[in-house]
Amino acid sequence: MLYLVGLGLGDAKDITVKGLEVVKSANRVYLEAYTSILTVGLDTLEKFYGREVKLADRDTVEQDSDEILDGADIEDVALLVVGDPLGATTHTDLILRALEKKIPYKVIHNASIMNAIGCCGLQLYNYGEAVSIVFWEENWKPESFYDKICHNRKNGLHTLCLLDIKMKEQTTENLMKGRKIYEPPRFMTVNQASKQLLDIIQNRVKSECEKGELLKDTICVGVARVGSDAQQIVTSTLEKMVNVDLGGPLHSLVIPGNTHEIEVEMMKQFVIHSDVNLNSLIK
Amino acid sequence: MLYLVGLGLGDAKDITVKGLEVVKSANRVYLEAYTSILTVGLDTLEKFYGREVKLADRDTVEQDSDEILDGADIEDVALLVVGDPLGATTHTDLILRALEKKIPYKVIHNASIMNAIGCCGLQLYNYGEAVSIVFWEENWKPESFYDKICHNRKNGLHTLCLLDIKMKEQTTENLMKGRKIYEPPRFMTVNQASKQLLDIIQNRVKSECEKGELLKDTICVGVARVGSDAQQIVTSTLEKMVNVDLGGPLHSLVIPGNTHEIEVEMMKQFVIHSDVNLNSLIK
Numbered sequence: 001m002l003y004l005v006g007l008g009l010g011d012a013k014d015i016t017v018k019g020l021e022v023v024k025s026a027n028r029v030y031l032e033a034y035t036s037i038l039t040v041g042l043d044t045l046e047k048f049y050g051r052e053v054k055l056a057d058r059d060t061v062e063q064d065s066d067e068i069l070d071g072a073d074i075e076d077v078a079l080l081v082v083g084d085p086l087g088a089t090t091h092t093d094l095i096l097r098a099l100e101k102k103i104p105y106k107v108i109h110n111a112s113i114m115n116a117i118g119c120c121g122l123q124l125y126n127y128g129e130a131v132s133i134v135f136w137e138e139n140w141k142p143e144s145f146y147d148k149i150c151h152n153r154k155n156g157l158h159t160l161c162l163l164d165i166k167m168k169e170q171t172t173e174n175l176m177k178g179r180k181i182y183e184p185p186r187f188m189t190v191n192q193a194s195k196q197l198l199d200i201i202q203n204r205v206k207s208e209c210e211k212g213e214l215l216k217d218t219i220c221v222g223v224a225r226v227g228s229d230a231q232q233i234v235t236s237t238l239e240k241m242v243n244v245d246l247g248g249p250l251h252s253l254v255i256p257g258n259t260h261e262i263e264v265e266m267m268k269q270f271v272i273h274s275d276v277n278l279n280s281l282i283k
Numbered sequence: 284m285l286y287l288v289g290l291g292l293g294d295a296k297d298i299t300v301k302g303l304e305v306v307k308s309a310n311r312v313y314l315e316a317y318t319s320i321l322t323v324g325l326d327t328l329e330k331f332y333g334r335e336v337k338l339a340d341r342d343t344v345e346q347d348s349d350e351i352l353d354g355a356d357i358e359d360v361a362l363l364v365v366g367d368p369l370g371a372t373t374h375t376d377l378i379l380r381a382l383e384k385k386i387p388y389k390v391i392h393n394a395s396i397m398n399a400i401g402c403c404g405l406q407l408y409n410y411g412e413a414v415s416i417v418f419w420e421e422n423w424k425p426e427s428f429y430d431k432i433c434h435n436r437k438n439g440l441h442t443l444c445l446l447d448i449k450m451k452e453q454t455t456e457n458l459m460k461g462r463k464i465y466e467p468p469r470f471m472t473v474n475q476a477s478k479q480l481l482d483i484i485q486n487r488v489k490s491e492c493e494k495g496e497l498l499k500d501t502i503c504v505g506v507a508r509v510g511s512d513a514q515q516i517v518t519s520t521l522e523k524m525v526n527v528d529l530g531g532p533l534h535s536l537v538i539p540g541n542t543h544e545i546e547v548e549m550m551k552q553f554v555i556h557s558d559v560n561l562n563s564l565i566k
Contacts, residue, residue: 008299008392016393017303018296084394086401087408089545096548107402109291109394109510110299111367114407116392118369124397125370125413129440132408155434157412227392262372265379 002069002098003078004085006110009227011040012048019108023049027075030056030068034167035090036082037187037249039228045080053080057168061090065097072103083112111227113252117160120221120233120254121266128157128257133193135164135186146200146214149255154212156258163188163251187249190222190234194241194253201238214238214255219281221254221267222246235270235278244272256281285352285381286361287368289393292510294323295331302391306332310358313339313351317450318373319365320470320533322511328363336363340451344373348380355386366395394510396535400443403504403516403537404549411440411540416476418447418469429483429497432538436495439541446471446534470532473505473517477524477536484521497521497538502564504537504550505529518553518561527555539564 008014131145152159166186216239224232224246259281291297414428435442449469457464499522507515507529542564
């Protein structure tokens with residue numbers, strides 16, 4: 001059996017009781033280590049589980065999946081995934097490859113940022129499409145996420161912005177020369193995401209403001225390390241968010257659409273600047 | 284401390300290790316029993332936890348929250364919630380009332396249908412706004428969910444349809460007479476939801492079909508008891524879904540928007556009618 005076990009978002013103890021039983025009894029256990037991270041490392045997990053856990057990077061999960069699936073028709077193999085295992089199609093793809101080999105699978109779900117973002121007070125049912133904000137490069141500055149946020153806002157919906165993660169980047173030089181030397185991991189902060197959004201706002205100066213359009217004083221919510229003991233949430237304006245220090249990864253940014261009073265009351269708990277006023281949000 | 288502990292979606296063992304520690308050590312433990320249900324009952328939970336758990340219905344959580352919050356400033360009180368605690372604003376409201384009384388709170392997240400729906404193979408990031416399909420009554424047949432589904436489809440997005448739950452309904456007679464006699468709980472099935480959607484489609488016969496519009500042969504995915512050992516998933520047409528038996532609650536329905544090949548491959552695993560063909564979904 002191939003088990004896909006969600007680890008939740010915080011530390012080792014955010015695994016479910018069912019998931020822990022699988023980890024303890026499986027023949028082999030892999031930790032998927034490129035789509036997200038916990039606040040604890042592999043050592044802590046191995047200690048908590050009392051067993052060896054192999055790191056599986058993107059190549060192992062996506063190309064060399066035979067290693068993971070080897071023998072899973074007769075024994076139990078577990079792939080641990082931070083958050084919930086089925087957020088992205090990466091793991092759906094692994095399931096399809098398992099099914100091709102007649103290997104049965106089971107998913108043990110857990111919290112992911114897609115539902116735990118409820119912590120900022122905005123109702124989950126009022127979110128539109130989630131967007132990914134990617135690191136801009138010198139010659140590649142996509143803006144599609146901005147338009148999706150505005151589109152959600154025009155429809156009164158909140159937007160969860162997932163911020164870029166670069167886990168095993170190679171410099172162009174190393175890539176060209178085929179050297180497997182990787183840069184240190186990079187995680188986009190709420191500051192960087194806000195800065196990119198402000199740059200887009202500035203590029204699109206218009207005579208009139210359209211409904212839903214983002215402005216530098218649009219209220220937003222920055223979150224860091226959701227679900228962990230070190231969770232931080234700040235409500236502020238997009239402009240001020242550029243300078244808010246939310247500490248280590250992972251960060252996410254939420255741009256509200258239409259808000260209800262109770263949502264605003266909750267967001268108020270996280271205001272840190274005395275001149276930021278949320279009353280404008282209540283219709 | 285007020286703890287809001289997510290129980291996940293399946294059975295007693297879907298609680299996290301962290302959540303279980305809280306349940307075992309808290310002074311009082313309540314189970315919120317009206318927004319969702321597990322596949323196991325209160326008895327099973329009490330046995331698994333080795334302690335007493337009080338049932339908290341809508342009145343207790345929403346109006347008589349003083350009972351739950353009583354003493355939570357000096358001792359630990361846990362409210363257990365099926366799925367994740369912060370999906371709906373009901374529990375945000377309880378947090379606000381706790382904060383008013385200077386009671387600190389902590390949320391222990393878990394899987395909810397909002398992320399576990401990834402099990403049907405459609406990528407979470409491509410969902411638009413979720414909709415609630417409510418039980419129609421003789422003189423009240425809202426159709427707004429239909430329009431939201433079409434709106435999502437027009438934008439290429441999938442829709443998760445949450446199906447109605449009636450937990451402590453009173454007949455009009457009992458309500459008028461102030462008798463606290465409640466009807467048995469009702470959970471909308473995928474059949475009922477599909478039937479209501481088909482009725483709307485029939486009501487809106489048009490000469491031309493608009494982009495994104497639902498038709499009786501639109502492919503959809505019915506899911507039941509997601510995350511439990513008794514999970515069932517069926518891909519079929521809306522029309523055929525009216526007669527698919529997915530067993531006991533809870534059910535949800537997914538209407539795909541634009542689909543990628545890998546999403547379609549996964550959906551194919553759940554086709555039960557030989558004349559249902561998903562190839563039309565691949566653009």
